[in-house]
Ligand SMILES: Nc1ncnc2c1ncn2[C@@H]1O[C@H](COP(=O)(O)OP(=O)(O)OP(=O)(O)O)[C@@H](O)[C@H]1O
């Protein structure tokens with residue numbers, strides 16, 4: 001579904017992603033972990049098409065298309081969804097109206113009929129039950145004055161409404177209370193199917209108890225330096241990132257020694 | 261780095277939708293302004309002697325006045341001798357009813373989305389249509405008359421209801437109030453007149469649609485609304501003009517009188533031609549609007565959506581004379597390209613326990629300049645006056661300007677006057693968030709500005725709110741890349 005090859009990207013003169021490779025197949029759940037500033041959100045932003053970041057090398061194939069050639073809204077239309085680490089506020093714009101516009105714009109992109117008010121409300125009721133989200137939240141201005149947890153829940157609710165092929169969730173678990181983590185995880189699990197995939201960015205192995213990933217990757221200094229299964233997350237939790245750093249340093253020493 | 265401002269600057273103005281010219285033969289006065297021209301206008305309209313004298317007095321006063329220059333707008337000096345002060349579409353024959361209106365004229369209004377056909381009209385809206393200097397027809401007149409409501413053109417009111425006109429004309433905006441009100445008094449050619457009798461709740465929206473068509477003409481309309489005790493009326497005006505390279509002058513005066521317990525809601529959707537993307541052409545919109553809450557417990561509410569005009573100079577105001585009276589001003593002003601707007605309000609608290617509320621939302625894009633100018637005045641005897649003002653500015657790009665000039669003069673220490681102001685920019689973050697949800701940038705900007713302006717848009721009569729929302733989006737189309 002998604003193949004990232006040798007991706008280099010940065011902002012202004014700062015190199016952030018330095019040759020990143022990753023393959024995600026339909027039906028899989030991948031988790032990316034890594035220390036602060038490693039480039040996790042940058043990866044998410046580059047995949048979603050944020051223009052601040054410049055891609056200097058590499059390619060990203062998404063469902064048979066070169067993702068990097070598409071505008072951000074086209075990527076959304078193709079089925080890519082990003083749950084933001086920091087969702088923005090838009091005063092005066094009702095959350096419901098925003099989501100309705102999003103759903104219908106994506107439908108238009110796909111050549112589907114737009115949903116009328118009745119059909120939209122029906123869909124919304126269904127997903128609200130699934131995500132245990134409150135009606136009053138949705139009638140308020142988009143994310144304005146939402147608590148941290150409410151913003152994150154709203155992201156997952158939007159994901160449910162949009163029903164993407166690939167959902168990238170950037171620290172959606174941060175700031176959620178224990179019940180909310182369970183609700184959000186349930187929501188994600190219910191949306192899991194053989195046709196879609198999830199990329200979770202998280203700092204906490206706890207989330208992975210609820211959403212069990214097929215693969216866990218460590219992103220460090222702009223690259224995926226280690227991949228494994230759920231056990232890798234447990235190991236990281238236990239040992240911290242230092243053991244990864246040590247491993248990398250040893251590898252580099254070995255390769256330097258080999259060259260000589 | 262590709263930041264939002266460089267994106268936002270890629271301005272390509274969408275063609276002004278109403279910029280067409282109708283080929284209608286016009287009956288015009290020669291260019292220029294003199295006593296003779298005023299006599300010509302007055303004679304054309306077959307006016308009584310008192311009206312002519314009133315005009316001449318205004319003219320002689322105007323000659324001694326200076327054009328105001330305190331507003332935050334710049335434009336070349338207007339040559340008042342280079343303007344045509346009277347232009348009327350030549351009707352092929354005398355019109356006995358609306359059905360007999362010249363088809364060309366009828367088409368013009370159909371093209372603007374205004375049907376003069378009573379059957380086809382939105383139910384619940386009566387329209388007076390004014391083209392250049394004259395009203396060409398008013399709908400639903402008979403139906404309104406059954407309740408004693410007078411809704412007609414000002415010319416007709418001068419003929420048919422001279423006592424009312426003499427009593428109230430310039431009772432709120434004195435002829436000598438300012439340069440443009442004096443000019444208007446000398447040369448005004450038409451406009452609307454509404455009279456709502458005591459206790460009558462006007463059953464439909466009243467609206468006037470103004471259209472400038474002829475070249476080199478100025479439009480000087482005069483509107484007067486009188487709401488007797490316990491009555492209610494909601495009034496809406498709309499306006500458009502063809503695209504022309506030269507600047508055209510529009511100097512209107514609107515007066516509202518509200519007696520005790522009366523309520524008048526006045527909404528404007530101003531969409532005069534704003535000029536092209538380089539700032540050529542466009543309407544100079546110099547307007548004086550004022551209402552008086554004359555009786556106790558009366559209320560006047562101004563709502564304006566200002567998207568057009570090259571230069572706007574306009575301060576709809578309320579004199580809160582009656583005790584417990586309420587004045588409101590809700591405004592959205594959009595400027596794009598080289599447009600300049602200096603607009604706001606004056607709330608003059610005179611009676612006791614008077615309240616006023618000001619909500620102003622300025623949106624600037626391109627190289628435009630958008631100023632809010634407001635005055636809240638509490639006089640010595642106005643015990644317990646309350647005012648709340650909220651002035652928010654939204655910037656698209658970094659070549660445009662937003663300014664706020666709130667003046668407060670309080671002479672009674674029981675007054676509570678609150679003012680809040682914010683300035684924000686449409687952020688790259690907000691646009692990207694929308695884009696990521698499949699919403700393109702143009703649509704995202706429309707969502708964001710309509711959110712920003714929501715509190716004001718909510719004040720508009722339902723029938724017009726949707727149109728006004730679209731208009732906001734169109735005015736800013738192309739202002740974000
Ligand atoms: N707009 C920007 N301008 C300058 N530097 C940036 C910008 N965005 C990201 N960076 C830098 O790039 C690096 C990677 O940032 P990124 O947000 O991708 O990290 P992250 O792995 O998501 O970290 P966290 O776990 O704290 O969320 C950081 O050093 C960050 O400071």
Ligand SMILES: [Mg+2]
Nearest residue numbers: 040041042085
């Ligand atoms: Mg991050």
